[in-house]
Amino acid sequence: MNRxxxxxxxxxxVLILIIAISIMSxxxxxDFARNRYFSSIExxxxxxxxxxxxxxxxxxxxxxxxxxxIESRWTNSSTIKYLxxxxxxxxxxxxxxxxxxxxxxxxSVNLKEPYNTYKSIYIVTSLGNVYNPSLNSSAxxxxxxxxxxxxFSLNYLTGIDANEIKILGxxxxxxxxxxxxxxxxxxxxxxxxxxxxxxxxxxxxxxRIRIYANxxxxxxxxxxVDINGELFMLDNPIxxxxxxxxxxxxxxxxxxxxxxxxxxxxxxxxxxxxxxxxIFRDKDIILYSRGTAKLSSTRLYxxxxxxxxxxxxxxxxVIIYPFESWDISYISSFTPGSKIIISNRWTTPLxxxxxxxxxxxDSEAAVKSYLGIPSIMPxxxxxxxxxxxxxxxxxxxxxxxxxxxxxxxxxxxxxxxxIIHNTTDxxxxxxxxxxIDIGYKFPEPIYIMFYAKLFYEYYALRIIRFYNxxxxxxxxxxxxxxxxxxxxxxxxxxxxxxxxxxxTRIWIDGEVINNNLIIRAILKATDTNIYSSxxxxxxxxxxxxxxxxxxxxxxxxxxxxxxxxxxVKKFISYWNTDIIFIPISEEEVILVNNIFxxxxxxxxxxxxxxxxxVYLLSFSVATIFDPIKLDLNRWLTGENPIxxxxxxxxxxxxxxxxxGFNLYFEKxxxxxxxxxxxxxxxxxxxxxxxxxxYRLPNQIYIDNG
Amino acid sequence: xxxxxxxxxxxxxILIVISLISLLMYQTPSLVNTEVSSLSSQYLxxxxxxxxxxxxxxxxxxxxxxxxxxxxxGWTPAIxxxxxxxDSLEINDFTIFVDTIENEASTLEPKKIxxxxxxxxxxxxxxxxxxxxxxxxxxxxxxx
Numbered sequence: 023m024n025r026x027x028x029x030x031x032x033x034x035x036v037l038i039l040i041i042a043i044s045i046m047s048x049x050x051x052x053d054f055a056r057n058r059y060f061s062s063i064e065x066x067x068x069x070x071x072x073x074x075x076x077x078x079x080x081x082x083x084x085x086x087x088x089x090x091x092i093e094s095r096w097t098n099s100s101t102i103k104y105l106x107x108x109x110x111x112x113x114x115x116x117x118x119x120x121x122x123x124x125x126x127x128x129x130s131v132n133l134k135e136p137y138n139t140y141k142s143i144y145i146v147t148s149l150g151n152v153y154n155p156s157l158n159s160s161a162x163x164x165x166x167x168x169x170x171x172x173x174f175s176l177n178y179l180t181g182i183d184a185n186e187i188k189i190l191g192x193x194x195x196x197x198x199x200x201x202x203x204x205x206x207x208x209x210x211x212x213x214x215x216x217x218x219x220x221x222x223x224x225x226x227x228x229x230r231i232r233i234y235a236n237x238x239x240x241x242x243x244x245x246x247v248d249i250n251g252e253l254f255m256l257d258n259p260i261x262x263x264x265x266x267x268x269x270x271x272x273x274x275x276x277x278x279x280x281x282x283x284x285x286x287x288x289x290x291x292x293x294x295x296x297x298x299x300x301i302f303r304d305k306d307i308i309l310y311s312r313g314t315a316k317l318s319s320t321r322l323y324x325x326x327x328x329x330x331x332x333x334x335x336x337x338x339x340v341i342i343y344p345f346e347s348w349d350i351s352y353i354s355s356f357t358p359g360s361k362i363i364i365s366n367r368w369t370t371p372l373x374x375x376x377x378x379x380x381x382x383x384d385s386e387a388a389v390k391s392y393l394g395i396p397s398i399m400p401x402x403x404x405x406x407x408x409x410x411x412x413x414x415x416x417x418x419x420x421x422x423x424x425x426x427x428x429x430x431x432x433x434x435x436x437x438x439x440x441i442i443h444n445t446t447d448x449x450x451x452x453x454x455x456x457x458i459d460i461g462y463k464f465p466e467p468i469y470i471m472f473y474a475k476l477f478y479e480y481y482a483l484r485i486i487r488f489y490n491x492x493x494x495x496x497x498x499x500x501x502x503x504x505x506x507x508x509x510x511x512x513x514x515x516x517x518x519x520x521x522x523x524x525x526t527r528i529w530i531d532g533e534v535i536n537n538n539l540i541i542r543a544i545l546k547a548t549d550t551n552i553y554s555s556x557x558x559x560x561x562x563x564x565x566x567x568x569x570x571x572x573x574x575x576x577x578x579x580x581x582x583x584x585x586x587x588x589x590v591k592k593f594i595s596y597w598n599t600d601i602i603f604i605p606i607s608e609e610e611v612i613l614v615n616n617i618f619x620x621x622x623x624x625x626x627x628x629x630x631x632x633x634x635x636v637y638l639l640s641f642s643v644a645t646i647f648d649p650i651k652l653d654l655n656r657w658l659t660g661e662n663p664i665x666x667x668x669x670x671x672x673x674x675x676x677x678x679x680x681x682g683f684n685l686y687f688e689k690x691x692x693x694x695x696x697x698x699x700x701x702x703x704x705x706x707x708x709x710x711x712x713x714x715x716y717r718l719p720n721q722i723y724i725d726n727g
Numbered sequence: 728x729x730x731x732x733x734x735x736x737x738x739x740x741i742l743i744v745i746s747l748i749s750l751l752m753y754q755t756p757s758l759v760n761t762e763v764s765s766l767s768s769q770y771l772x773x774x775x776x777x778x779x780x781x782x783x784x785x786x787x788x789x790x791x792x793x794x795x796x797x798x799x800x801g802w803t804p805a806i807x808x809x810x811x812x813x814d815s816l817e818i819n820d821f822t823i824f825v826d827t828i829e830n831e832a833s834t835l836e837p838k839k840i841x842x843x844x845x846x847x848x849x850x851x852x853x854x855x856x857x858x859x860x861x862x863x864x865x866x867x868x869x870x871x
Contacts, residue, residue, distance in 0.1 A: 034748055048763035055770035062774035065802070069780065073800070104840055106796065112787045114794060116826060116840050142785065148838060150782040150800025 073149040080145055080153050087136035093128045101148040105131055108142040120242040121234035124222035129234060132253045188238050191266035192304045194227055196238050208236045227268040230284040249286050264300035265307055270333040274298045279309055281333055294326040305332040306358035315342045315392055337386030340397035359384055776859055778803030783866045793851050795843040804834035809857040820846045
């Protein structure tokens with residue numbers, strides 16, 4: 023009896039549970055549908071509100087009856103979607119424009135025929151408004167329809183996204199910021215004098231070529247370009263700007279690019295492959311795309327490169343590799359007039375990653391051809407180059423690891439690599455930046471080549487593991503090695519890096535400083551058996567002058583200053599088109615040239631009176647010298663706050679310079695009051711200069727040292 | 728015998744209760760589900776229809792065909808259910824194009840110009856579109 027009662031209770035409970043679940047799931051689904059409905063109403067109301075506010079006037083230029091001037095008379099950006107013409111034969115032509123019209127600005131559109139030959143002309147905006155032109159004699163201005171106004175009073179609330187800042191030319195950069203109203207504003211500005219060239223559209227430096235898009239990566243494809251106030255239709259749509267010159271702009275589409283000059287010459291260059299990328303040094307430009315070359319039955323990896331100087335195509339060439347594909351492949355170095363270096367990593371079927379670089383002469387010379395294009399076709403495996411191959415190209419094995427038996431593989435970060443700027447007879451500028459993760463069972467030694475005269479004579483950083491009987495553990499040492507004709511010669515002292523590693527991360531950086539080649543390594547090792555937390559060690563290696571044909575270039579000096587709350591002071595042209603942007607987070611370590619920076623969590627309480635938001639940079643200078651510590655009281659009085667006698671390195675927010683040996687305080691970034699208000703959001707670093715971007719209430723500061 | 732009767736009575740009572748609950752349980756979820764699903768689908772349909780915003784741009788005649796240029800500035804495509812001209816005549820012979828006369832389409836695409844080609848030789852004073860079986864739009868055509 024009792025047993026049956028128990029069963030019935032159980033059955034009832036289960037059934038009630040089923041009901042509850044069923045009702046709950048139904049309710050959730052209903053709630054989802056209802057929310058979607060309400061949000062669609064909100065979106066619809068918002069759309070209709072914007073649509074009713076949009077105010078655009080079309081004016082026909084009396085002096086040029088083929089030209090319509092489109093003028094915005096409201097405070098938001100519009101997108102002109104279509105121009106529609108109805109001629110006297112009732113033939114309607116729809117021309118997609120997709121042009122961004124900034125607030126209160128004007129753009130012009132050229133008709134095929136004078137306006138009076140048409141029965142009707144319509145402009146359609148993305149908000150669904152349709153406008154007809156009206157005659158207005160006030161539209162006499164035909165050039166400079168978009169004013170190049172200076173911004174002095176804009177406030178910016180939100181931070182800068184690293185994807186929304188880009189150097190686009192020798193002295194030109196684009197920056198996109200969200201203003202207080204939530205609208206995105208695109209600035210194209212001169213990096214030398216800080217002057218804003220254009221707002222919410224792209225423009226050549228002289229302002230004569232305009233592309234009406236207001237995103238670094240276009241939201242819509244664009245078919246038109248404005249040259250001297252006239253609109254020219256392109257054969258195919260474009261989706262991004264590659265390079266902005268003084269009198270020309272290079273834009274790209276899927277597998278083609280246009281070089282557009284202000285004398286209305288438009289040259290289309292066709293690539294074999296899609297996804298075009300661009301790198302440049304000043305006015306020397308490379309556009310390239312990657313794909314597969316089919317040679318009889320073989321499929322091989324290939325680059326198609328266009329070399330451009332100041333808007334002129336110097337040559338185009340196809341580079342075909344002896345492998346079908348690479349895991350990672352990119353142009354790591356470009357020395358105009360000398361070499362282009364392509365770095366690659368390829369994982370073989372036996373899980374042997376092979377790292378290699380190809381050096382290509384910056385010339386149109388090529389011994390073969392592919393699809394009618396001059397080409398270079400090495401025909402042997404990477405890293406095993408015979409002298410015969412040099413007739414095709416000069417290249418060498420760069421870094422080769424065998425990680426087959428490693429518990430943790432060695433990982434080279436895709437953005438790492440040796441980057442060498444050299445001329446024929448002198449190392450003009452040197453840069454090496456590489457990040458490596460090493461597992462416990464890493465193969466040894468590791469050679470990281472950083473300079474090569476030829477493939478059989480090069481210099482490398484060697485990292486080797488050995489057993490230390492004193493402390494009964496394995497240790498890592500680093501030294502500089504010179505390879506010549508198969509012989510290895512150590513040309514620097516051994517530098518102790520760390521011991522007892524389980525997983526180690528190494529950042530390696532090098533630069534020519536005061537005629538010395540200085541290589542540094544910062545290493546972070548984690549071993550919970552030995553240490554309770556991450557343990558860091560640094561090493562420092564100096565090569566004396568004369569070992570390498572070292573010269574020192576001046577680099578690019580830019581110093582720009584703009585007044586007002588948008589403060590663009592100094593932008594540095596980096597080897598790549600993108601600035602290195604590093605989000606500052608806890609334990610982030612940055613190592614570039616002669617500055618090693620470790621950003622740690624906000625430093626609280628030690629000075630006693632500003633516990634809230636003082637952000638301190640912790641510099642870990644890779645040095646054999648005693649660490650230094652900032653004297654905060656001296657910092658507050660404006661004196662050099664660095665003391666060398668303390669054991670830790672803690673620097674307050676400010677600008678510091680290093681000569682490779684010492685760190686010198688330069689200046690405060692903010693006064694005492696503003697310092698407490700904001701935190702750095704990004705750091706950008708180039709050469710000996712770094713700059714930090716802060717978010718302060720209502721303002722964005724881009725500052726530099 | 729005395730002891731058996733209450734046992735049987737209790738068992739029968741339990742069986743009856745379980746049967747009733749089972750019946751209720753069997754019916755209730757399906758009832759709830761049907762109602763909720765009907766309501767939800769109505770919400771979803773309404774939210775889809777809220778994304779349809781059509782603007783009339785132009786009308787042109789070429790030979791025996793009328794061309795209606797429309798722009799969908801909303802965010803969801805619209806399906807044409809019916810077309811009526813001059814308020815009463817239903818048109819079944821029509822074709823939809825997107826952007827240009829070369830690109831045939833089946834819906835009025837968002838953020839695109841749609842061109843409806845109607846084969847009709849008479850004059851057109853008005854055009855009425857029924858979209859997604861529910862949205863009714865009417866425009867006066869001025870053929871001058």
